[in-house]
Amino acid sequence: MKGKNYFIIASIVLAIIIASLTGCAGETAADQEEIIMGLDNTFAPMGFENDKGELVGFDVDLAEEVFKRTDFELKLQPIDWTMKETELNSGNIDLIWNGYSITEERKEKVAFTQPYLENRQVVVTLLDAEIETKADLAGKKVAVQSQSSALEAVENEPEVMATFDGGQPVLFDTYQEAMMDLEAGRVDAVVGDEVLVRYYIKQKDSEFYKVIGEDFGEEEYGIGVRKEDEELLDLLNSILDEMREDGTYDRIYNTWFEGQ
Incomplete structure (x- = not known):
């Protein structure tokens, strides 16, 4: 009799565990009360820490306005930018929103909203450097951020990259570190997002x-x-459209980019 009771209890416990796991597996971000936004907190002016240690920026302002128009709470979570897709797909964050360039490679890992800002990958040097074209980067130390769209852009021009000192760019964890090395003369140029560089x-x-x-x-x-x-994606697209129509997007844009 005891053996039978143990079997029944074990079966019930197992059924509860399976039901719980099944529920978790089917849960999406739309079922949550809080949405966690992953960002690189050194990527000014999109998302960065100000002198008070507060997270600010164009993307931060945009995201906060978007989520004011929803029933979700927004949490800003600084992440290791080189691990962004892993953080997203493991469930540690729900959004990657911080100057996140749409590329074919990234489309294999994540779903993107409609584009909300245009950008270029530009080359910045010191004013007195004898660098005016990409051909002038031959033999030069060229810096980029690791796991960035700038790195992808450079790698997409292998004939140019092959001319760099060492045949490849110098990698940095953040653009700030790359720019500091440019100022110190340890690298000759930095390839980066125009919005950040400007x-x-x-x-x-x-x-x-x-x-x-x-x-x-x-x-x-x-x-x-x-x-x-998909439900969260549709919601974001809808609110971005709404913000463009009512002028909120332009107001936030002008706060950060007017005069650039």
Whole structure:
């Protein structure tokens, strides 16, 4: 009799566990009360820490306005940018939203919203550097951020990359580190997002740097979500459209980019 009771109890416990796991497996971000947004907190002006240690930026303002128009709570979560897709697909975050360029490679890992901002991958050097074209990067130390769209853009032009000192770019964890090495003369140029480069130059001495005429291509920023989160994706697209129509998008844009 005891053996039979144990069997019944064990069966019930197993059924509860299976039901629980099945429920978790079917849950999407739309079923949650809180949405976690992953960002690189060094990527000014999109998302970064100000002097008070607060997370601010164009993407931060945009995201906060978007989620004011929903029933979700928004949590901002700084992440290791090199692990962004892993963080998303493992469930540690629900969005990648921080100057996240739409590329074919990334489309294999995440679902993107409509584009919300245009960008270019530009080359910045010191003003007195004898670098005016991509051909002038031959024999030079060229810096990019690891796991960035700038790195992808450079790798998409292998004939140019092959001319760099060492035949490849110098990798940095953040653009700030790359720019510091440029200022110190440890690298000769940095390839990076135009929105970041222009903002950085504006905050520093604009006469100390130059952006050369040639670039490594145009791109667009989007918000990345898990592929199964179709409901969240549709919601984000709908609210972005709404914000463009009512002028809120332009107001936030002008706060960060007017005059650039």
